[in-house]
Amino acid sequence: MAERVQKILAQWGIASRRRAEEMIVAGRVRRNGKIVQLGEKADPEKDHLEIDGKKIEPANRPKRLxxxxxxxxxxxxxxxxxxxxxxxxxxxxxxxxxxxxxxxxxxxxxxxxxxxxxxxxxxxxxxxxxxRYHLPKTYRVWLDGAIDRLALQRWREGILLGGKKTLPAQVEILKQTDQKTLLEVILVEGRNRQIRSVAEELGYHVLKLHRSAIGRIQLNSGNNxxxxxxxxxxxxxxxxxxxxxxxx
CATH class of the missing domain: 3.30.70.580 (Pseudouridine synthase I, catalytic domain, N-terminal subdomain)
Structure with missing residues (x-):
């Protein structure tokens, strides 16, 4: 079945789709001896694909990492x-x-x-x-100032950003003084700069932002x-x- 060449390269683990597109634009990828154009399709079962003159196929792709x-x-x-x-x-x-x-x-x-x-x-x-896949991501968020209950509730329920409401989030206060607030925020969506944008919309400035976990995958080494x-x-x-x- 024919698919776009950049998608094939991404599926085979040769490069990310964006990087594969860059390689195609640079003229480094060939299909059956001819330089591939961006958007061109290939059949991985029938076509001969090369990068920099070297044949590539699932059998010799890099080990999964x-x-x-x-x-x-x-x-x-x-x-x-x-x-x-x-x-x-x-x-x-x-x-x-x-x-x-x-x-x-x-x-x-x-x-x-x-x-x-x-x-x-x-x-x-x-x-x-x-x-469609809502893998939760956990953040530690340091805010300038003490967040009030109304802002906290709005953050939890979702607010309008760019004309679209954010999905509900888990937001808990870990520490708070008159000058600063430390929150734990768990999101199941990943809009660009979402936490900073929500905080700004609620009237708070993010001093520091740290992602501490992706689902159950924690930022620890082998000995915890x-x-x-x-x-x-x-x-x-x-x-x-x-x-x-x-x-x-």
């Missing part, structure tokens, strides 16, 4: 950055960063820290980032100690099974 990183501030959630800012791929050793097809599943903005998944399993990425900022670890078999159960 599933990694959790603790993203620091100042690092962008992409594979490459046109402004030459550090990326999440730069947090990995060369043995993982090169020719493995690893890419982030979703994004954290440059000023947000915390849990971010990396994988070269294109199908898993496509599924986890689809709007915190995963250091800028560090990474491989998902456990139980975590991988949990992820796949969420989408089946």
């Amino acid at each position: 599933y990694i959790l990183v603790n993203k620091p501030i100042g690092v962008v959630s992409t594979c490459k950055d046109p402004q030459n800012r550090p990326t999440v791929i730069d947090l990995l050793p060369d043995s993982l960063a090169s020719e493995t097809g690893l890419h982030p599943v979703g994004r954290l903005d440059i000023n947000t820290t915390g849990a971010l998944l990396l994988t070269n399993d294109g199908q898993l990425t496509l599924t986890l980032t689809h709007p 100690s915190p995963l250091p900022l800028g560090d990474y670890r491989f998902l456990t078999l139980d975590e991988l099974k949990y992820l796949k159960n969420q989408i089946n």
Whole structure:
């Protein structure tokens, strides 16, 4: 069955779909000896696909990798950055960063820290980032000022952002003074800069934002100690099974 070449490359774990599109535009991908144009389709059962002159197929694709990183501030959630800012791929050793097809599943903005998944399993990425799958994500949110009950209730019930109401969220106060509030926020949707935008709409400024968990996947290392900022670890078999159960 014919599919767009960038989708095939993503499903095979060669690259993220966006990165695959960049490779196609750069003329690095060929189908049956001819340079592929963006949007062109191929039949993976019949067509001969190459990148930089090297044949690619499911049998020789990179080993499936599933990694959790603790993203620091100042690092962008992409594979490459046109402004030459550090990326999440730069947090990995060369043995993982090169020719493995690893890419982030979703994004954290440059000023947000915390849990971010990396994988070269294109199908898993496509599924986890689809709007119909509501994988909960847990955040620690530091606000400037003491949040009032009405604002807290509005956040929990959902507010209008860009003409569309946000889904209900779990929002709990962990600490509060007259100057600051620390919240735990659990979201099941992932709009761009959603927490910062909701806080701003309610009249509060986010001082610090940290994602502490993706579903049941916690930011800890193998011995349950915190995963250091800028560090990474491989998902456990139980975590991988949990992820796949969420989408089946």
